[in-house]
Every structure is written in structure tokens, then in C-alpha cells.
Amino acid sequence: MSPLDAVHGVARELDEAGVPSPRVDAELLVAEVLGVSRSELYASDRALADGELARLQELVGRRRAREPLAYVLGEWGFRQLVLNVDGRALVPRPETEVVVERCLHHLRGLPAPRVLDVGTGSGAIALALADEHPGARVVAVDRSAAALALARENLARTGMAARVELRRGDLLDGLRGPFDLVVSNPPYVLPSEYDSLQPEIRLYEPFEAVVGDRVWERVARAARDALAPGGYLVLECGDGQAGDVAEGLAALGYEGVLCTPDLAGRDRVVEGQRP
Numbered sequence: 001m002s003p004l005d006a007v008h009g010v011a012r013e014l015d016e017a018g019v020p021s022p023r024v025d026a027e028l029l030v031a032e033v034l035g036v037s038r039s040e041l042y043a044s045d046r047a048l049a050d051g052e053l054a055r056l057q058e059l060v061g062r063r064r065a066r067e068p069l070a071y072v073l074g075e076w077g078f079r080q081l082v083l084n085v086d087g088r089a090l091v092p093r094p095e096t097e098v099v100v101e102r103c104l105h106h107l108r109g110l111p112a113p114r115v116l117d118v119g120t121g122s123g124a125i126a127l128a129l130a131d132e133h134p135g136a137r138v139v140a141v142d143r144s145a146a147a148l149a150l151a152r153e154n155l156a157r158t159g160m161a162a163r164v165e166l167r168r169g170d171l172l173d174g175l176r177g178p179f180d181l182v183v184s185n186p187p188y189v190l191p192s193e194y195d196s197l198q199p200e201i202r203l204y205e206p207f208e209a210v211v212g213d214r215v216w217e218r219v220a221r222a223a224r225d226a227l228a229p230g231g232y233l234v235l236e237c238g239d240g241q242a243g244d245v246a247e248g249l250a251a252l253g254y255e256g257v258l259c260t261p262d263l264a265g266r267d268r269v270v271e272g273q274r275p
């Protein structure tokens, strides 16, 4: 079977299973078993070997069962990094890249900023910040031991152990700072919304990484004491929550509160400055 025939067949199977982007997923799965990039896929007309076909069927079966593509592939790009991803932590999302962008905006000009990432999951935000700001020292916290184990793998993979410290803990408990920046992508799907989520999230991503009610407010309250004067808090929030989060930050005394849209134009990042 040629790569093109394989892509057609897999795309049809994924479409039948209700996968939202069957063609792109098919291309990435076929590219994975051939060991080429998506753009190199069509340059090769080498037929898939039996072993490759068997592996493809295994991966397609998992994706048909609506396992997130990132988990099926086992790694995923985030900013300039490629990270290990699996069911121990949330798949890093494109909107979270905007969170990193806002953080870097505030860190520019600081030679050795101290940063705290609350709810680090795979380590995506913490590692991207350390990667893109060579002077940054980052503490990254999560209360999930499984997520931290994955973050530890990513810390080793990216070679930034000297500047990123991973800690198990509940929000900011025991962390004094002062930090120049506190960032968090806390769980923010309301319990009442959970049943309406797509199967990729409901069946595979950790519940405690997804569902939370006003966790941002607890982070924002604790961050007031942990931030240095003039330091920034940057939060990701759910679609439709930015207005509420922005009001909450202002009520807690944060200044210059600002919302930033994601690539789809929806406000998903809210930030404020400690006076």
C-alpha cells in the first residue's frame, strides 16, 4: 500500500468514527509509522511494509476510540519544544502558547527573573519559558504525582534541569517567592459542563486537570503574597470566563488588568500586575 492510499483509507476510517479532523490525523499517523514528517509524506512512494501496516492499524484503532492524537503519537509540539505527552497530563493547547507569549512579554528586560508555574502538568509552560528566556529560573508545581513524573521526563528531555525545579504541592502552599511572575493554566471546565466535552477529553485527559470551579481565584489570591511588587500574574481561562476573571483580578487589587485573545479571537488569557 502506498502512503497516499494509506492516508485515504485511514482518513475514511477516522471519519466514520467521528474524529473531527480525519485527513490531518491520517497524514500524521501514516507519517509517524513511516518515520517522516507530514510534509515529506507525499514525496515518498515507498509501499508500507507489513510491520508498518500492523503498527498503523494499532495507532488508528486507538484514534478511532477517540484517544487524543497527541497521546497516540506520544509527543507533541509546544512553542519551540517537542514534549512527551500521555494520559498523565493534559495535552498542551495552542491557546497556552499565547499564555507563554504574554509571560515572555513581561519577562523581557529582566536578566534573571524568578517564575512560578502553578499546575504545570506536562511542564509545558515552565519549560517553554525557561527555553525562551535563558536567564529565567522557574519553579513548577502540580499536585498530581503522575503529571509531575511526566514533567520530569520532559525536563530531562529538554535539558533544562539547572533552571527548572519541579515540586509536588497544592497551588502555592509553602511557596514564598518573591516571584517576578506567577503563571497558571488551572483546571477551569465547570462540573456542569463536563458531560458536553468531546470524548478525547472526557475519556482520556485527567479529570483533575480539566475540571475546576474558580481555581483561578485561589491562585490569584495566593499570588498576591508570592509576587514581588510590580510582578505579574498571567492566567489562562475558559471560553466566556475572561470578563469574570478580569473583574476578579481587579477586585483583588491587581492593576493594569488585560485580556488577550487566542488565535480564534476569544479572550483566553487574563493578566494583572501587583502594585
Ligand SMILES: C[S@@+](CC[C@H](N)C(=O)[O-])C[C@H]1O[C@@H](n2cnc3c(N)ncnc32)[C@H](O)[C@@H]1O
Binding pocket: 089, 090, 091, 092, 093, 096, 118, 119, 120, 121, 122, 123, 124, 125, 141, 142, 143, 144, 147, 169, 170, 171, 185, 186, 187, 188, 208, 209, 210
Ligand atoms: C489545565 S492543566 C494545565 C497543564 C499545563 N500547565 C498546560 O498548560 O498544559 C491543570 C494542571 O493543574 C493541576 N492541578 C489541579 N489542581 C491543582 C492544585 N490544587 N494544586 C496544584 N496543581 C493542581 C492538574 O494536576 C493539572 O496538571
